[in-house]
Amino acid sequence: MATPTMDKVGTDPSASPASPYITVTFRIRRFNPEVSDEAQWQDFQIEIDPKERVLDALHKIKWDVDGTLTFRRSCAHGICGSDAMRINGKNRLACKTLIKDINPEKPITVEAIKGLTVLKDLVVDMDPFFQAYRDVMPFLITKGNEPTRERLQSAEDRERFDDTTKCILCAACTSSCPVFWNDGQYFGPAAIVNAHRFIFDSRDEGGEQRLEILNDRDGVWRCRTTFNCTDACPRGIEVTKAIQEVKRALITRRF
Amino acid sequence: MQIHKYDTVIVGAGGAGMRAAIESTKRSRTAVLTKLYPTRSHTGAAQGGMAAALANVEEDNWEWHTFDTIKGGDYLVDQDAAEILAKEAIDSVLDLEKMGLPFNRTPEGRIDQRRFGGHSRNHGEAPVRRSCYASDRTGHMILQTLYQNCVKEGVEFFNEFYVLDLLLQEDPETGLKKSAGVVAYELATGEIHVFQAKAIIFASGGTGKFFKVTSNAHTLTGDGQAAAWRRGLPLEDMEFFQFHPTGIWRMGILLTEGARGEGGILRNKDGERFMEKYAPVMKDLASRDVVSRSIYTEIREGRGCGPEGDHVYLDLTHLPPEQLDAKLPDITEFARTYLGIEPYTDPIPIQPTAHYAMGGIPTNVEGEVLADNTTVVPGLYAAGEVACVSVHGANRLGTNSLLDINVFGRRSGIAAAEYSAKNDFVELPENPAQMVVDQVERLRNSTGTERVATIRLELQECMDANVMVFRTEQTIKTAVDKIAELRKRYLNVSIQDKGKRFNTDLLEAIELGNLLDLAEVMATSALARKESRGGHYREDYPNRDDVNFMRHTMAYREVADDGTESIRLDYKPVVQTRYQPMERKY
Numbered sequence: 001m002a003t004p005t006m007d008k009v010g011t012d013p014s015a016s017p018a019s020p021y022i023t024v025t026f027r028i029r030r031f032n033p034e035v036s037d038e039a040q041w042q043d044f045q046i047e048i049d050p051k052e053r054v055l056d057a058l059h060k061i062k063w064d065v066d067g068t069l070t071f072r073r074s075c076a077h078g079i080c081g082s083d084a085m086r087i088n089g090k091n092r093l094a095c096k097t098l099i100k101d102i103n104p105e106k107p108i109t110v111e112a113i114k115g116l117t118v119l120k121d122l123v124v125d126m127d128p129f130f131q132a133y134r135d136v137m138p139f140l141i142t143k144g145n146e147p148t149r150e151r152l153q154s155a156e157d158r159e160r161f162d163d164t165t166k167c168i169l170c171a172a173c174t175s176s177c178p179v180f181w182n183d184g185q186y187f188g189p190a191a192i193v194n195a196h197r198f199i200f201d202s203r204d205e206g207g208e209q210r211l212e213i214l215n216d217r218d219g220v221w222r223c224r225t226t227f228n229c230t231d232a233c234p235r236g237i238e239v240t241k242a243i244q245e246v247k248r249a250l251i252t253r254r255f
Numbered sequence: 256m257q258i259h260k261y262d263t264v265i266v267g268a269g270g271a272g273m274r275a276a277i278e279s280t281k282r283s284r285t286a287v288l289t290k291l292y293p294t295r296s297h298t299g300a301a302q303g304g305m306a307a308a309l310a311n312v313e314e315d316n317w318e319w320h321t322f323d324t325i326k327g328g329d330y331l332v333d334q335d336a337a338e339i340l341a342k343e344a345i346d347s348v349l350d351l352e353k354m355g356l357p358f359n360r361t362p363e364g365r366i367d368q369r370r371f372g373g374h375s376r377n378h379g380e381a382p383v384r385r386s387c388y389a390s391d392r393t394g395h396m397i398l399q400t401l402y403q404n405c406v407k408e409g410v411e412f413f414n415e416f417y418v419l420d421l422l423l424q425e426d427p428e429t430g431l432k433k434s435a436g437v438v439a440y441e442l443a444t445g446e447i448h449v450f451q452a453k454a455i456i457f458a459s460g461g462t463g464k465f466f467k468v469t470s471n472a473h474t475l476t477g478d479g480q481a482a483a484w485r486r487g488l489p490l491e492d493m494e495f496f497q498f499h500p501t502g503i504w505r506m507g508i509l510l511t512e513g514a515r516g517e518g519g520i521l522r523n524k525d526g527e528r529f530m531e532k533y534a535p536v537m538k539d540l541a542s543r544d545v546v547s548r549s550i551y552t553e554i555r556e557g558r559g560c561g562p563e564g565d566h567v568y569l570d571l572t573h574l575p576p577e578q579l580d581a582k583l584p585d586i587t588e589f590a591r592t593y594l595g596i597e598p599y600t601d602p603i604p605i606q607p608t609a610h611y612a613m614g615g616i617p618t619n620v621e622g623e624v625l626a627d628n629t630t631v632v633p634g635l636y637a638a639g640e641v642a643c644v645s646v647h648g649a650n651r652l653g654t655n656s657l658l659d660i661n662v663f664g665r666r667s668g669i670a671a672a673e674y675s676a677k678n679d680f681v682e683l684p685e686n687p688a689q690m691v692v693d694q695v696e697r698l699r700n701s702t703g704t705e706r707v708a709t710i711r712l713e714l715q716e717c718m719d720a721n722v723m724v725f726r727t728e729q730t731i732k733t734a735v736d737k738i739a740e741l742r743k744r745y746l747n748v749s750i751q752d753k754g755k756r757f758n759t760d761l762l763e764a765i766e767l768g769n770l771l772d773l774a775e776v777m778a779t780s781a782l783a784r785k786e787s788r789g790g791h792y793r794e795d796y797p798n799r800d801d802v803n804f805m806r807h808t809m810a811y812r813e814v815a816d817d818g819t820e821s822i823r824l825d826y827k828p829v830v831q832t833r834y835q836p837m838e839r840k841y
Contacts (some may be wrong), residue, residue, distance in 0.1 A: 005669075
């Protein structure tokens with residue numbers, strides 16, 4: 001068995017000297033209707049270790065410079081889904097984006113995700129997003145009597161929908177979708193991902209109902225396969241593929 | 256100010272709160288108040304699994320699980336509660352599966368199980384596969400599944416409502432307290448809401464943010480514990496805090512014990528598998544307190560890794576990449592994202608990270624909150640990390656917290672709804688929102704010179720330095736003094752955001768006040784416990800002292816006539832049924 005010893009230290013980031021702080025400009029889209037009806041860009045220059053997260057930079061600004069800067073966050077490591085935002089024009093989680101990875105030489109732009117109403121700074125109204133989620137019946141539907149033990153499911157059947165169980169409902173996909181930007185009635189990728197998670201679960205018996213919901217004019221057929229959602233997903237879910245699989249299930253009625 | 260009336264109000268929408276809500280919504284008109292959105296709760300960060308003696312992959316039974324829980328908790332566990340936990344674990348897991356939780360499966364299609372720290376076959380003979388898991392995102396799947404079932408049951412949520420006060424009414428004759436409602440601050444508008452309820456369940460989670468290196472979310476600020484504390488309710492066993500052995504070095508992000516359950520090994524700078532020295536049988540799967548102390552012993556004796564020798568390695572390089580991809584995809588991705596390390600080929604630098612509060616609001620096994628050692632507060636319940644039943648005693652076993660929230664979330668949900676069906680509303684006190692209004696206005700109008708972030712950082716650094724894995728009389732006293740100083744300075748804190756809309760500046764200030772109060776309770780409780788037990792290790796008293804300290808700490812807030820606050824410590828006997836305390840060896 002290979003035993004890692006001191007020779008591994010060369011590849012260990014903890015072995016290199018602490019990297020120097022650099023000066024980074026954050027250009028943040030500010031909006032507070034209590035102050036002004038107009039949104040505007042504001043620049044903040046801070047000293048920060050580029051190995052830190054964008055969320056760390058936002059905290060530094062809020063805690064040391066301007067306490068009115070407002071954003072949502074909780075877990076700070078990409079699991080809770082609170083801090084999806086548009087960073088350098090791309091939807092990402094602030095807590096999963098390291099500053100060094102997004103060219104800190106130039107100003108880093110940070111703005112709220114698109115397609116949902118901005119309420120203050122980086123905070124958007126999440127209610128329409130969660131409503132679309134609830135509309136696809138995102139829960140296991142079964143018929144008949146419950147078994148006394150667990151329902152059996154083969155490892156292959158479990159694997160069939162593994163990808164879409166990773167969703168953290170951060171809205172990065174839905175708010176990167178051009179169709180959703182133009183038509184807020186569209187269910188959007190996240191809701192379809194969560195429908196997929198049940199449609200392809202061998203234990204579920206509500207697939208037909210969910211497919212009918214998604215066959216609606218605001219359903220899966222609005223998807224133009226631009227792959228923005230797949231690019232945006234911080235959990236690496238193949239969102240576009242999941243949507244395609246739902247479309248195929250609607251045509252073949254096989255899932 | 257708005258007043259709402261519900262039969263049952265649940266504070267918090269993590270695992271315990273939502274498990275309770277599923278039960279109570281079926282039985283009573285229920286509102287769930289959460290300072291986040293339900294799916295943002297920190298239950299979602301739990302990784303490795305949920306313990307239950309299903310015996311799907313090898314022989315196991317709930318009695319062994321009970322024993323492991325009691326031993327893991329260094330015999331401070333209430334044994335009647337541990338028995339309930341282990342016995343009801345089996346149905347709890349099966350319930351979740353029936354609700355749709357996508358557990359990993361065995362070749363036969365049953366729920367798969369894996370090894371975890373402190374869980375053993377036949378009272379410590381060897382590790383046993385007891386953790387039911389869904390990849391390394393079991394907490395995420397539990398949180399999602401419970402939310403999905405809340406949607407199905409039509410649970411009514413008030414999202415981004417911060418509960419800042421608990422309303423109690425005291426019987427003028429008997430002096431007994433009854434719960435009447437809670438006061439909440441609505442983040443979106445700054446409006447204050449009073450929720451009158453026949454039954455209230457606190458399920459608001461932990462308080463880990465008073466440490467700097469922690470696996471806890473920014474939002475885990477002990478709001479429920481603090482609200483109860485300020486209204487004169489006791490807090491139990493607050494000195495017992497768990498330090499998880501494997502946090503990402505310096506960041507504290509959790510890397511599941513499941514990594515060691517899958518065969519991962521801890522190594523020092525010489526590549527030595529040092530846990531063999533400290534726990535010859537269970538090795539890397541000894542209980543968390545034992546492993547965390549062993550790591551710091553290696554570091555202190557100069558065998559830590561890196562130029563500063565301040566961490567050790569979690570080595571997964573001998574495991575097949577397919578196994579890492581299938582069983583540990585999230586934590587290997589964390590190592591890549593945050594450290595730039597490839598776990599297939601390189602060991603991951605780790606250090607212990609502040610993880611879990613064993614102590615909290617004392618309850619009995621129905622989830623009813625206690626006002627002292629025996630008296631129940633009618634209508635008030637608590638479940639999950641905010642509560643202390645006590646099933647975790649001095650040290651919680653891994654996978655027992657996801658279990659705790661399901662077993663005691665369910666129990667408290669049923670008990671609270673049954674209580675509200677049989678009882679009437681308790682009248683609200685006069686000006687029910689006054690304390691919250693005063694608190695909010697004082698902060699909004701303050702022109703003080705202290706900053707929230709500065710005080711919080713000083714608190715966190717003080718806690719890391721003085722009341723972490725190793726403690727002495729001197730370090731704890733240093734912490735007590737520093738916290739007292741910070742509490743004084745906190746009175747002079749001001750905020751920059753004076754607005755009503757999404758004022759997170761204001762709420763961070765309030766959260767800091769909660770952390771300061773609870774840090775003081777923790778340090779004061781730790782100072783008085785002159786022994787070492789579980790997560791509380793005193794270098795000046797390195798042995799467990801069953802003669803003097805086989806008892807729960809009960810801390811009470813006392814306010815003198817002149818307004819001076821102090822903490823009074825009392826003790827509560829441990830419930831022992833069939834297990835006599837033994838020396839704890841792994």
